[in-house]
Amino acid sequence: MPMIDQSAGKTGGAPEGVRPRDRLALLTADNAAVPLPAGVQAITAILLAGLLIALPWLGLGYRFLSIAITTLYTAIGLYGLGLQFGQAGIMSVGHAALMGVGAYASAILSVQLGLGFWTSLPFAMALSAIVGGVIGLPTLRVGGQHYIIITFCFCALFVIVLTNGGTFTGSATGLDVGSVTPLPGINFDKLSNNYYLVLAALFLALAATYLIGISRYGRTLRAIRENEQLARSVGINVDLHKLGVLMVSGLFAGLAGVLQLYYLRHISPTLFGAFPSLYLALMVMLGGARYLYGPLIGAIIVNFLPEVLNLEPVDARIAYGICLLLVILLLPGGVGAGIKNIYLAIRGGLETQGGGSNGRA
Amino acid sequence: RADEELPIGVIAAQSGSFVSAGNTIVGAANLAAQQINDAGGIKVGDKTYKIKLYIRDNRTDVNVTIAAARELVNDIGVKAIWGTETHDFSVSMAKITGPAKVLQFSGNSSLGAVLDDKAVAEDGWLHYTFQSEPQEWQRSGSTAKGVLSLLTPQLKSPPKHSVVFVGNDATGQYLSSHYVKALEAEGQKVDLVQYPPDTTDFSPLLTRIKGMKPDIVHFWYNGDSTLTAFPQALKLGVAPSYFLFGVDPGIYQERSLKADVPVTMSCVPVCWGSSPYPEVKQYFDKYFGLGAAKGPQSSVSLLYYDYFFWYAKALEKVGKIDDPDAVVAELLKSDYKGVVSPVPLVFNKHHQVTFATEVCMVEPNTSDKFKCAVEQPPAAPPPGDNGG
Amino acid sequence: MFRPSPSLQVRHPDLIMDIFVQQLVNSLSVASVTILIGIGITLIFGLAGIVNFAHGEFLMVGGMATWFMVGTGMNFFVALVLAGLLVGALGFAAERCLFRFTLNRPMNGFIMSIGLSVILQHAVIRVFNEFQKSITDPVGLVWTIGGVDIIAMRAIVVAITAVIVAITYFGISRSRYGMALRASVSDRDTAELMGIPVRRYVTGVFIYGSLLAGIGGALMISLFPITPFTGSVIIIRGFAVSLIGGLGNVGGAVVGGLVLGLVDGLSAGYGYPEWTDAYSLVVMILILVLRPQGLLGGTLGPKAS
Amino acid sequence: MNLLAVEHVDTGYGPVSVNRDVSLAVGQNEIVTILGPNGAGKTTLLRSIAGLVKPRRGTVTFEGRNVTALHADEKAALGVVMVPEGRHVFADMSVRENLLLGAYCRQDRDAVEADITLMENYFTILAKKRGAKAGTLSGGQQQMLAIARGLMARPRILLLDEPSLGLSPLLVSELQGIIIDVREKFGAAVLLVEQNAGLALSVAEQGYLMNSGRIVASGGIEQLKLSPVMQELYLGKRARQSS
Amino acid sequence: MAALEVRGLRKQFGGVVALNGIDLDIDTDRVVGIVGPNGSGKTTLFNVVAGVHPATGGTVRWQGQDITNIGAHRIARKRLVRTFQQAMSFPGLTVDENVRIAWEQGRRDDSRWASPGMILDFVGLAPLGRAIAGSLPFGSLRRLGLAVALGVSPELLLLDEPGAGLNDSEAQAFAAVIAQLPPQGIGVCLIDHDMDMMADLCDRLVVLDFGTKIAEGPPGEVLSDPKVREVYLGPDKKAAAS
């Protein structure tokens, strides 16, 4: 006689609830696709915005504020990288060069034509976007690893061109600019005002990233990331969108570059070379490219960790490397993923408990 | 009676790729501060100040440099900052020290490119910035004369054709532009060959230079690269004589380098390995005594060291520590007899000093038989060199 | 492309040929080191999909170890073997403790390898210091053949590389391992189902690749000095070589190394010197764009995630 | 003694659990089938037997030896060979190389060529496409290659996951013969997961019915056909027809 | 004039002639089945029509326009949509998002689907909306493939073995879903090897062998054609045709 288990359902498939012993697995999962409740999102956004706005008044000192500015303009560039890698799946390790295009465009406009921060900004962003698109052309032909090396080469080439660019690029010495043209009543030489300028731009970048993420455009990019062939067959112009997202990423990079230029007020080729680029890739991975706050978190970690560790410099580097390894090993989706997963685990845990007690009752 | 503190900042690379340069600033500052404090401090007005150093590692990162400068200037309120060792960083830093009226002593001579009338004027952005090295045309002239005077007797016929071999970075570009002019002013026919920064295999470029049949090859700027390239050149037999900029006889000796042709070398500013001046020898004994590494850049520390004393002297003269404008004015009109030069140092209107460069020649097939010369810099820039 | 800059023309026609030959010999020896590291990278990258940025550091560690051992009076060639073994062990440890966990996320492996490279660089600085290290030429001979000066050590480097390349090439193409490696690249799970011990292979190529990097480092320091930062410069050439030749293709790495070495050597010898590095970068980009599968063809690599 | 015994196995992916308390047995030379609806966990079970998924609980015993913790490659070396669902041929490699890889674990190198010929007799298209890259084969041709590659290992037990997928009716009926050959000629057992119940029921002796990750019915094929669950799930003509 | 007109279509891969001059007319109010031995060129036909591979010769006209070789995404935008033999999805995204992506691409005012959820309901995937596509079992993945294609609001669907991996009862349920499409103005052209399903579902069958059409007509007629039986069904499959 066949044994028949009548209690079993007729349709298979639906995943079961989370078992407590699998919590750890949950922590390391990639839950970028899981939406958070609107309330949670709103509270996070308000808390974060409030904290960032209040920062200059917390009495943390100029050093802190300076590093915060660096962090924020880096994060703006990272949001571009987050978009192209996190959403569209195109990684680049030449992103600093793209920021450099913006910075140099603005600086050259300032030196040659006397344009200031505000007037040169649109041109610089546009140029970064165009260059982003042009170096993106190989993505239509080659795969991920190839493109990584190509962007790396581009970056090195960019530095060589700048170094040999004569007075036009300022050669290896670089170019100088004045301070940000003041707006009525706001002088950007004051560090906190400079901070707010960069913060405003960061909010723009965040808002843009958020909107893209929830929009049809964002989904289109993710479709390309996940399966190009299928994307084509549902009518997505994959080539156009790939170039498009690299151009959008270029816009972010251009903005970040100009902010960097006017913060440093002196730029030179090495700022935009291979190693800064590598660190950008590192930050975006560390924070979690697919998560709204991932790039910001990545920028914060990389910029502030050496400050926090504050060991003897060589030891600090070693400790920093070890931290990096631990994060990647324990939180493969980045710190952003880790935070989201902790939230999900707590919430999921409550649900499971509720379900369990119901079952017993 | 408790002494007051005079806060002074040091920003230098203690990690990252410029460590070897950065460490010299820190070493010199520590030595100078210790000596000044041990000697009783600085008497300003009726108070005595002890130097308190705030040393910050810039991690060879411009953002950290700026943050450190902000911290030192705004959070701590230092009166002066020593550093950095790089042109870019020093320039960005000057944009913070300038408005805050904090004095800045920077080591790079390529600052000369931006230290013009407008920049150093009372409202200029470099009014408070001083370049610790001489004007580049002076150093180039002094060096070129030294090299030629030492080498000419050694060669079969007087040298006519020089190749200048230099790293293609900011400092290299700036320095070599003056040195080529200086050599031409001495009657040399000069070819300039630039190598990419970070080159380790110099053979292709050296082979190419060999094909140009030069009388002297000048390895100009960046002691580390020079020390990499020079042995390769010897093996390839590139030229009948060489000049190594910034390689100290001490290093030559320590590494037991040996060549079968005459080799000259210079130090910036005075050699620790074979110094003509007893004060310099004393200085380096103490400097190395504090544990500093003996590197090709070690002698640069001397510059940063002297300026501490000069600055202290200016403060005493002004009698106030809170009047940076007066200190600048005092520095510009005073002179100071430091270790670096037998004649007193004075600042020109572009905040630069004048001193000669020491050039030494090692006899072929030895590592320690040196003959040195100190040729005074020319009175005016050579033709085609617009100063700086 | 190699139009000489006007002021730099060789003015002695009799020298032109000699100089040219000398340039070729130079290029070949540097290409050798690049090839050694390229083979390691192409094997690791090809099989495990990990862009192991620390591979350059492995080379640097090999060089530093050689410097240290030679400093204690050891024979260079003994030091070379020991350096290879040491770095091989390092690769083994790295694979077991780190990269094994990121096999399914190559991007994470890449980031982790950057972390590892930071650690190794500074660990070396901690143990020694940040200054460049060099050893005296272990052979110290210069052969002059028909007016061409050939540094003997350079020739030896080329010879050692040739032997290693031959061993690797036959080891891979003559045995079924080569096929198994390619299968593992295209579908790891299914390869395991066929009984291919993919994990052990990954460990194996890690050890072997690292060993080659160690030997490469030893050979490199016999040619010119290295610093703790040398690794990060050489690594990009290594990657370029492995991609240009075709991923997973040992012959490709050799061809890629030769192409890059020649472009490097000739552009330094005959191009505008200040653009020396640019020539090879342009060549790399062109090859990668025009022949993504590499000059000799290879896999397109495991799918990145 | 059973060749393969699965006892109280639980499986899952990350937080999701799939199989629960699954036990089954395959005797020497036996053909056993697992049937069940889409998503029941059949593939996952085969993967855990083959070593691609680690069971969370329970044991897998092969020839009396506990092999639960072994990796797929180690199991393959013991003769537990799986033909995965959805083909998974090595797309960049030639058909011949794919077949050779199937024989990766075999020691009798000389017999391999003979087996390739055998496979080319089973599936004549493979002979024609010998040098072609596997990725350029049609769907059904890839399926044939995947089956042939599995057979090349001369397994002790062959785990077939939906081998009829994408095969033309003509070939499905040939597949029937091949599965029987595996037992007769190779002396191997077969554990067959099939949606084509017609095929499964016509070759298997024992059957298990799986749903929602559990075994819900088991027994000899003739008994199983009569079970109500079976009737419900396989109303299809073919099932009735072959009964 | 038929909605889709294929004339003399040829496709050659190196020396392999996959399609050797195919003529085909398909209307949007029918279910047309394409059958044939493995490797006879069925998938290639879809690939060329849908623009995945360029044609070597011949033309494809859709609603009167020449669409030969104009690119896959353009063809999809003209509402000629295909699914893949090797079930495809956007594996890292949720089932919901998979369908939404397609739905957004094909959305227009008179879309049949007011929301992606309706499509999920239609194919029976509604309970799995939040599951990650990559973790779906094979059968659900095939349904998702159909849902994604439906999302684009097609006028003609090219389905490559939609029934593969489904058991008999599931296949029947699936066939019922497909049968609803032509009355709603969605033509269907499908490839499958399940002759029971094809016979039930199709108004017309086209048989390919070695890249040429060897038979065409109502299922009953075609499946009893001796030539078709010989190359495709095998001798003992007579029953299946009835």
Ligand SMILES: Nc1ncnc2c1ncn2[C@@H]1O[C@H](COP(=O)(O)OP(=O)(O)OP(=O)(O)O)[C@@H](O)[C@H]1O
């Ligand atoms: N990689 C995975 N990650 C998470 N869940 C998975 C994964 N693979 C399968 N599952 C889940 O496991 C369950 C069983 O899937 P499995 O593929 O074993 O079913 P099956 O019985 O083989 O179905 P089918 O007949 O459709 O092939 C399904 O609910 C599926 O969603």
Ligand SMILES: Nc1ncnc2c1ncn2[C@@H]1O[C@H](COP(=O)(O)OP(=O)(O)OP(=O)(O)O)[C@@H](O)[C@H]1O
């Ligand atoms: N990219 C390609 N390169 C070379 N040959 C190919 C390629 N794609 C298909 N072919 C060949 O074209 C022929 C037709 O293949 P196709 O996939 O169209 O068959 P099919 O009718 O769909 O078969 P099945 O029922 O097995 O899916 C086959 O012989 C196949 O090997």
Ligand SMILES: [Mg+2]
């Ligand atoms: Mg299955």
Ligand SMILES: [Mg+2]
């Ligand atoms: Mg097909």
